[in-house]
Amino acid sequence: MSVSHHPRETERTDFVAVLAKTCLVTFLISLGFVVLYPLFWMATNGFKTNAEIFGNPFALPSGFSIANYISAWNQGIRNYIATSVIVTLGSAVCTVLVSAWTAYGLTRSKLPGKPFFVGIVLGGLMLSPTVAVIPLVRMMQDLGLYNTYWALIILYTAFRIPFTTFLIRAYMLGLPRDLDEAAIMDGASEGQIFWRVTLPLCKPILVSCVILHVLFAWNEYLFAMIFTSGADLQTLPVGLTSIMAKHGTNYAIVFAAMTLSALPIVITFFAAQRFFIRGLAEGIGK
């Protein structure tokens, strides 16, 4: 059986398809521009002098001197980055491990009333950090953890566990139970099944969770401002505010400092974006 198309109708269909594709590409390029240009603008302004920034803010710098970057680095950014790295990595490891264990229990155990416990854990998503600040300050002071790395590591972990558990649980629900049963037949204990079978299989979602946590902890401001004081324990967001207060008129150094603070997170995200997308997609799809 042959199907014939009217030539004019075919041409019109082709034209609509090309137009739709062109519109889509234009839209995506515009979107990319909107996202990337501020970053580019921030980074290039770090190479300018203050006069250049005010004279022609959107022009490219006359030269690429890294003096502002060196200056920003030496004026505290180095310490802020070190603190941020410690707090972010410490809380990321704690969050992901605790959440993975919780998700394992919520998906694999024969706990009676499991939906209730799932509800409690996920209910934590609705808890506002702002509301909890005052009791948390008292708690941290009583525990002697106020103005320490641990204050931030514990708080970031506690407040990210519900969301991270939610993601890992969704992923674990999609893992075949046969693997657990095969491990049971092989004589593995619950701990061995978790560490040697389930956790390695959750690698994509664990990477996604680490990235999401790093994004959160790296940029978190409220707790970092309240629970730490003094330059040696301040994280980047708080430190940047101090730099802005200190060099309020020297925008070039402020831009350089902001670029330096954003750099690690951008590099991390691009390096791991393949896992990030895969982990989330698989978690949602199953």
Place this chain on the structure above:
Amino acid sequence: MVDLSLRNIRKAYADLEVLHGIDLDIKSGEFIVFVGPSGCGKSTLLRSIAGLESITSGDLVIDGERMNAVAPSKRGISMVFQSYALYPHMTVYENMAFGLRIAGMPKAEIDTRVRRAAGILQLDKYLQRQPKALSGGQRQRVAIGRAIVRNPRVFLFDEPLSNLDAALRVATRIEIAKLKQSMPDVTMIYVTHDQVEAMTLADRIVVFKDGYVEQMGTPTELYRKPANLFVAQFIGSPAMNILKGKIIDRSGEVARCQLDCGLLLDIEEGQGRLSKGETISIGIRPENTRTTGEDASDPAFSGTIDLVEHLGDVQILYVDLSGHGEKFLVKADGESALARGQNIRFTPRRQDIHIFDAAGAVVACRVLPPT
């Protein structure tokens, strides 16, 4: 060497009982196949034996020891799963060695066992590959290898061939049969819904339906002497033809039956189970009918061919019998010139006719030559 006994095994999920008091005795070295339709409880029973499901009541005894509360890994049992259940992040070697490493076995011993099993299953070349780099058949062999290395007393197979294509299924079935021959002392329990696998592999077959054992016996027993209508129709391909009839007269040990298709049969039955007015079913296998060279002492049926299926060596005829709602299947010689619309006369051998009472239980009797 192990004897395995199931004593009044019951399994219930909340109020729903799925196994209703299963009693089985399995001798050491036997190859037992659990067969039955989906949802009949065969996999649940296998998983209960493995320890993956708890037993609600009853006793599971292996080698004289009650095993109900013993951990799965301590029962001396290995299981091959339907989905292979290979750890995807481990190599073939690591998959096979996993259980031994968990048990804390010395490395040298693990290596010896894994390589010996790999040799038996021809997996030597693939030991460093991950499961995703293997074909379905190779994965199944790895799953079997993982079970072998633990030197189990009992092997459990949960529909191990159902994920394989037809050709590979036959090849792997033969491999499993050879594996059993090479381990004559190991007891194997194999679950399938494929009766060809059941018939070809089993020493004895257990037929399940709705959580009950319908019949247990050798493949030949089940085929030749089915205990009831369900087993009669489940075992054999194509399925046995069932014709309805009624006892219209009884005189001494001889009951006269009139089938719905009009044929009269005289049945000699000494236990008085076929009384006048009782509805009965008679079963005739398609392969037990002859379209040529009929014997005058056998009852003769006639009908019109509605469809002919050519299978090469044989052809399956779908025959319309008057008064019989369903098609009557006849297996005829592949060379016979038979066509749709043609009237046909065929005769089942009297000794191959099975009689079932109104409840579906087989009746021990003999069909007499037509008078």
